[in-house]
Amino acid sequence: MGGKPFLALNISAFPPDLSVEVLSEILRGGADKCLQAGVVVAGGHTIQDKEPKFGLVVLGFVDPKKMIQKSGAKEGDQLFLTKPLGVGVTTTALKRGLITETELAEVIASMSRINDKSSALALNHSVRSGTDITGFGLLGHASEMAEASSVKFQLNFSRIPFLTGAKKYSEQWVFPGGSSDNKLFFENKVTFDTGLTESEQMLLFDAQTSGGLLVAVPAEEAESFEEEARHLDQNVWNIGKVTIGSGIVVEK
Numbered sequence: 001m002g003g004k005p006f007l008a009l010n011i012s013a014f015p016p017d018l019s020v021e022v023l024s025e026i027l028r029g030g031a032d033k034c035l036q037a038g039v040v041v042a043g044g045h046t047i048q049d050k051e052p053k054f055g056l057v058v059l060g061f062v063d064p065k066k067m068i069q070k071s072g073a074k075e076g077d078q079l080f081l082t083k084p085l086g087v088g089v090t091t092t093a094l095k096r097g098l099i100t101e102t103e104l105a106e107v108i109a110s111m112s113r114i115n116d117k118s119s120a121l122a123l124n125h126s127v128r129s130g131t132d133i134t135g136f137g138l139l140g141h142a143s144e145m146a147e148a149s150s151v152k153f154q155l156n157f158s159r160i161p162f163l164t165g166a167k168k169y170s171e172q173w174v175f176p177g178g179s180s181d182n183k184l185f186f187e188n189k190v191t192f193d194t195g196l197t198e199s200e201q202m203l204l205f206d207a208q209t210s211g212g213l214l215v216a217v218p219a220e221e222a223e224s225f226e227e228e229a230r231h232l233d234q235n236v237w238n239i240g241k242v243t244i245g246s247g248i249v250v251e252k
Contacts, residue, residue: 001069002123003062008034010044013053026054037114068122072129073149073216077242080225082118082235083110083212085138085203086166088176093169103165110163111210117234118213124228125221133211137182139204142214142248143189149216152245155204157196157252159239162203170199170206178207193252204250216242 010030014023034041039058090107093099099107115132122130129149131141138160146153182205192201217225222238229236 001062001067002119002127003060003067005037005039005058005060007059008039008041008056010041010046011053011055011057012044012046013049013051014046015050015052016048018052026052030054030056033112033114037116066123066128068119068127068130068215069148070129070131070145071148073145073151073153073242074129074218075151075242075244076219077129077216078219078222078238079142079153079155079240079242080215080217080222080236081133081138081161081212081239082115082215082237083113083133084161084163084166085133085206085208085211086163086170087111087208087211088137088179088206089166089169089174089203090163091209092176093165093172093174096174098169098172098174099165103163106163113210115213117232118215118236121225121229121232121234121236122213122215122217125225126218127215127221130213130215133208133214135178135207135209136186137179137205137207138214139190139248139250140182140186143186145214145216146242146246146248147189149242150246152243153240153248154243155240155248155250157193157200157204157250159237160204161235161237166203166206167199170203173199173202175202176207179205182207190248190250192250195252196250201250
């Protein structure tokens with residue numbers, strides 16, 4: 001939302017038989033990312049559970065006049081994505097022992113990359129409408145933006161970036177259960193080009209973990225947005241535009 005985080009609390013649920021070494025590495029990983037984001041870890045809460053879970057609740061400051069919300073996208077805005085898709089299908093392939101070391105390194109690097117640069121970039125170019133792409137997949141979160149803004153999103157599949165193995169594993173239908181749930185819930189809001197295969201369509205419903213941002217950049221700012229992104233070494237992809245209407249159209 002364009003906020004600046006400053007304080008975090010650990011939220012942990014760990015099995016009592018989990019080794020101290022593993023526990024320490026989980027907490028250290030969270031602390032390292034907080035340090036990278038300029039956040040102080042001020043404590044937290046821990047309970048016992050059969051399945052290990054870890055996360056953080058984060059507090060921050062935001063200027064209400066510059067806050068990025070799901071509403072506010074306008075006709076003519078250009079839609080930019082800041083991370084490739086395919087985390088869900090790739091990590092599911094990992095669980096099945098299918099992916100290569102290179103693919104594993106790529107998906108870990110993507111999930112480990114924080115969105116500070118892309119958030120600052122959006123604020124520098126008058127972006128007021130955006131969202132992160134996480135559990136609802138690209139089309140789920142994009143649908144929420146389009147509906148909140150009372151506009152239509154026109155996406156171009158050929159411009160959408162994917163992790164290296166995502167298309168390969170999508171053809172093998174190696175999707176997490178959440179991706180199928182996303183399709184069931186959001187597909188009535190989407191019109192696909194008839195040239196797109198079922199697996200290609202499903203990739204856009206794929207549930208992401210620690211995905212990038214989808215932002216609606218004013219048309220007059222689009223060129224300078226891309227130029228500053230190159231200067232910051234921040235990847236951005238122009239994947240479509242905002243038009244009059246409702247729902248989402250995905251072109252080939």
